[in-house]
Amino acid sequence: MIADRRFDFARDLQLKGDLAAAADLLLQATELAPGFASAWFTLGEIREQLGARDEAIAAFRKARDADPEDRHGASLRLMLLGAEPLSDMPTAYVRALFDQYAPRFETALVDDLGYRGPALLFKAVLSARAAIRKPAFFKRAIDLGCGTGLAATAFAKEVDHFIGIDLSPRMIERARATGLYAQLEVADMLQGLRDKPDTSADLILAADAMVYVSTLARLLREAARVLAPGGLIAFTTETHDGDGVILGEGLRYAHGAACVRAAVAEAGLALSRLDVLSARNEDNTPVPGLVVVATKP
Numbered sequence: 001m002i003a004d005r006r007f008d009f010a011r012d013l014q015l016k017g018d019l020a021a022a023a024d025l026l027l028q029a030t031e032l033a034p035g036f037a038s039a040w041f042t043l044g045e046i047r048e049q050l051g052a053r054d055e056a057i058a059a060f061r062k063a064r065d066a067d068p069e070d071r072h073g074a075s076l077r078l079m080l081l082g083a084e085p086l087s088d089m090p091t092a093y094v095r096a097l098f099d100q101y102a103p104r105f106e107t108a109l110v111d112d113l114g115y116r117g118p119a120l121l122f123k124a125v126l127s128a129r130a131a132i133r134k135p136a137f138f139k140r141a142i143d144l145g146c147g148t149g150l151a152a153t154a155f156a157k158e159v160d161h162f163i164g165i166d167l168s169p170r171m172i173e174r175a176r177a178t179g180l181y182a183q184l185e186v187a188d189m190l191q192g193l194r195d196k197p198d199t200s201a202d203l204i205l206a207a208d209a210m211v212y213v214s215t216l217a218r219l220l221r222e223a224a225r226v227l228a229p230g231g232l233i234a235f236t237t238e239t240h241d242g243d244g245v246i247l248g249e250g251l252r253y254a255h256g257a258a259c260v261r262a263a264v265a266e267a268g269l270a271l272s273r274l275d276v277l278s279a280r281n282e283d284n285t286p287v288p289g290l291v292v293v294a295t296k297p
């Protein structure tokens with residue numbers, strides 16, 4: 001209780017810009033309650049704002065120790081600070097983020113950030129099919145990180161049976177309300193794919209979902225197993241000029257084009273399209289992105 005009060009007061013001080021006083025109070029809160037993950041995490045943020053990198057790292061480590069599921073995403077802050085190597089996003093962090101975001105997701109993304117991921121995927125899939133003179137109609141599709149269902153909305157007329165997979169129960173609730181999915185699963189997308197039989201899908205989509213996946217190769221290998229011969233996987237990524245994967249300031253991974261190509265090849269898929277296109281804006285500027293379509297031979 002006493003630690004809670006100090007935490008609340010520290011948040012007020014943080015908002016008012018008195019960072020040093022806020023840090024003092026948070027330290028007191030963590031002395032009273034050493035397992036208080038939110039207090040450690042906020043202390044880490046404030047120390048970072050104060051330019052105290054090493055102390056920030058220590059606080060973020062304490063936050064993660066106090067909450068091994070890492071709902072606050074302290075491990076991501078540690079990666080950004082260069083204190084730890086790049087690794088997967090904590091599942092509990094992604095779930096909490098999108099559960100919180102779900103009620104305002106579509107307004108925030110579509111209206112404020114000009115989100116166009118599903119429309120870009122749709123165009124890319126139509127072009128990939130036109131190039132081999134095949135109709136863009138798919139019997140069974142899987143929507144990875146389906147969110148509220150925007151990708152299924154874009155592909156509704158071209159798909160018979162949609163399965164949606166998402167970590168966030170609140171996002172899944174909204175996807176269910178669209179009535180577009182025959183099946184919805186609250187699951188990690190890699191695990192969801194692992195549960196599917198071989199050659200059981202004709203199309204796999206991931207619109208603005210690979211930005212939460214550090215290692216594409218693992219997911220693409222599983223997708224290759226689940227796709228029927230001739231089936232497609234289409235996804236968007238954020239990208240950067242270098243090679244490899246980086247974690248951006250916005251806590252989303254960005255994949256270099258060369259590592260995307262390598263992951264596609266490693267999974268035994270054939271690259272059908274890789275277009276440099278942006279799926280959303282930030283500060284009214286397009287975020288560099290890729291739209292990728294790969295085919296199971």
Ligand SMILES: C[S@@+](CC[C@H](N)C(=O)[O-])C[C@H]1O[C@@H](n2cnc3c(N)ncnc32)[C@H](O)[C@@H]1O
Pocket residue numbers: 094095098117118144145146147148149150151165166167168171187188189190206207208209212213
């Ligand atoms: C930015 S939203 C995009 C949603 C939707 N595809 C769209 O185009 O509007 C990303 C979604 O991916 C989900 N997600 C992130 N990582 C995931 C994972 N490892 N497994 C399943 N879903 C994940 C999030 O919960 C969120 O709903």
